[in-house]
Amino acid sequence: MRFSEAWLREWVNPPVESRALIDQLSMAGLEVDAVAPAAPHFEGVRIGQVIEVKPHPDASKLKVCTVDLGQGEPLQIICGAANVAAGMRVPVAIAGACLPGDLRIKRAKLRGIESFGMICSTSELGLAESADGIWHLPDDAPIGEDLRAWLQLDDPCITLDLTPDRGDCLSIAGLAREVAAINRVSLNPVAIEPVSPVHEGRVAVELLAPTACPRYVCRVIRGIDPHATTPLWLRERLRRSGLRAISPVVDVTNYVMLELGQPLHGFDLHRLDGGIRVRLAEPGEMLRLLNGEQIDLYPDTLVIADHQHPVALAGIMGGADSAVGLETRDILLESAFFTPQAISGRARRYGLHTDSSHRFERGVDPELQIRAIERATQLILEIAGGEPGPLDESTSPDHLPRRASLELRPERIEQVLGLYIPPETVEEVLGRLGMDIERIEQGWRVTPPSARFDLLHDVDLIADLGRIHGYDRIPVTQLGLAFAPQLPSESAFDLNRARCCLVERGFQEVITYSFVSPQMQALIAPGVETLALANPISAELSVMRTSLWVGLLQTAAYNRARQMERIRIFEIGLRFRLTADGLSQTPGIGALAMGPCVPEQWGQSKLRLDFFDLKSDVEALLTPTGSLDTFRFIPDKHPALHPGQCARIERLGQPVGWIGMLHPALADRLDLPGDVFVFELDLHPLTSGILPRYRQISRYPAIRRDLAILVEQGISYEAVEGCIRSAAAGLLRELILFDVYTGPNIPPATKSLALGLVLQSNDQTLTDEQVDATLATVLERLDAELGARLRD
Incomplete structure (x- = not known):
């Protein structure tokens, strides 16, 4: 909302200077965003009347004008405007004047004829972006008067950044009511009388x-x-309010909108x-x-x-x-x-x-x-x-909206504001704000004015009292509050620690919109019902996200289009899913990685990212739960992920997330490279972890034995690891997979796993017989459960 201070002061003229008035508005919750004069700086421009216009003898587009400035001899001025004519009253920059842009006007000769000034257009005075000719001033403009003083062009134009609930202040009338209440002065509203009809024409x-x-x-x-023109005073008020004059009817409707709302x-x-x-x-x-x-x-x-x-x-x-x-x-x-x-x-x-629309959306009286x-x-x-x-x-x-009355109690005012306001002051302030007040036993029954859509509860009335009383006059007091501190569970998943973990591994946190494009959402999760916004910012942001991947992929595509090859980003936020019980808002953490494993350097060749690089990031993220061994990565299918590089993440049989390579078709659609990897985890299943416990360090030496076993290619290492740990329970301290081989010299459809088993006891030095017996047990279990055997 932009308005002229001079216009406001016609409605209410408090005994304060402009600076104080601006401070009052900001302190009353009507934040002042900018203050600027009605025109840029210029000086030496006077009102003149063109007495005579003659063609220039040596230039067909120039005219020799004689201009009366009401101060002795008329001036001779050369003008090139097509609309200059005798009898016009015009702004004249005399020799020595300074126009916007620090343009100095001097005596000059144009094609041999002297010119002692310049007849100005509105654009040359900084009052319009463009102009068709010189400015034709009204016939009552006083000749010889300083133009800036006559038009009050030093009038401050104030721009307010109003909150959406204060639609009542989108007019001079509404602002004047606020200023009158703040300064306890009277209002001088414009007189409006009913217009008597002179014909009976109607429209049904x-x-x-x-x-x-x-x-x-x-x-x-x-x-x-139809040939009438809008008077200068009205056009100026529109201009100072940021509107352009068009025609009398349109200008009047805009003027009344600004004046009354x-x-x-x-x-x-x-x-x-x-x-x-x-x-x-x-x-x-x-x-x-x-x-x-x-x-x-x-x-x-x-x-x-x-x-x-x-x-x-x-x-x-x-x-x-x-x-x-x-x-x-x-x-x-x-x-x-x-x-x-x-x-x-x-x-x-x-x-x-x-x-x-700006006004109707916020509520018009x-x-x-x-x-x-x-x-x-x-x-x-x-x-x-x-x-x-x-x-x-x-x-x-x-x-029609009904004005519901609100009850206001004195003790409630003191409780909320922390100070005592006398009853007569309460009644005066609310009365000046246009409210109907009735005394009741508990305090007051207050009926808000029809223009105030924001007054719904007693605290809204108290907020008005605080604004008008002055926030700077509310005493500062120490808040007393009894509370019992609650420490977070030591075993809970720590989001700050998770952030640090990912940042240490080269990721950067991003924050994206919770509302996304329905087309993009359908690519990530086809067939999943989404919540559509009733009042979207745009058609591209009209549904609530069900996955963090939408924002991460759009961020990656944006950066990829700006020559960023290596991207590591993550986000922590809510996903919104429609269920039989209504809307479910679940917190999650998602990440995206693409490009080389490490930044380009001379000491290491360019190594592309793969599935297991991101899997190690996920495992590092889950390690602080103290129960990494309870998580499983199970091959599965997801519509947004590559069919052969996709896994469902489970914890004790409960799904907690997904990891995998972006589906090639989706990568092509977003103009991303093929090696884009993503993961997403639900945070609720991670809230319970296992606290670290002390385990005695053995004083006895450890023994390592290496095995090479053959298993079918379809058997996962996870199954092999589980079988070995179960068979060697009590002695196995570490299991190392140091080689995987497929190819010649082994049976088809098999793979060779080279394993290092580190065995150790807490109460004795292991003998060769004990180690051999343990290895025999391991091999028997591998053969019985997985059909594995030693490689020749």
């Missing part, structure tokens, strides 16, 4: 969607002057076919908007329609086919209340964001429509003339 209105639009007010105005719209009456119908869009309907874009309407979009087709996107933007144009003489002026629920998110769905249309009618009649008709109001009372 049907509210076919009263839940979305419970109030619609309109008026026919006939015979406006009610968006309005004007239709060309003769472009409407029949009456007005406020309804939801029908399947297959389209609308060409004022910006020239043609959109296909969604069925849940509220539209303003005539008896044939939609003519406006309700609360967002008008249609081009019913817009007020240069030939328009009869208009239908609209002032409606659209509920926030009906407008919220609709503009973004069509790639739009307008001043109107449902009792403001008549006052706003009367104010707009006054201004249109003053500027463009015309004959007003009667005011037509269509209302569905059952669907």
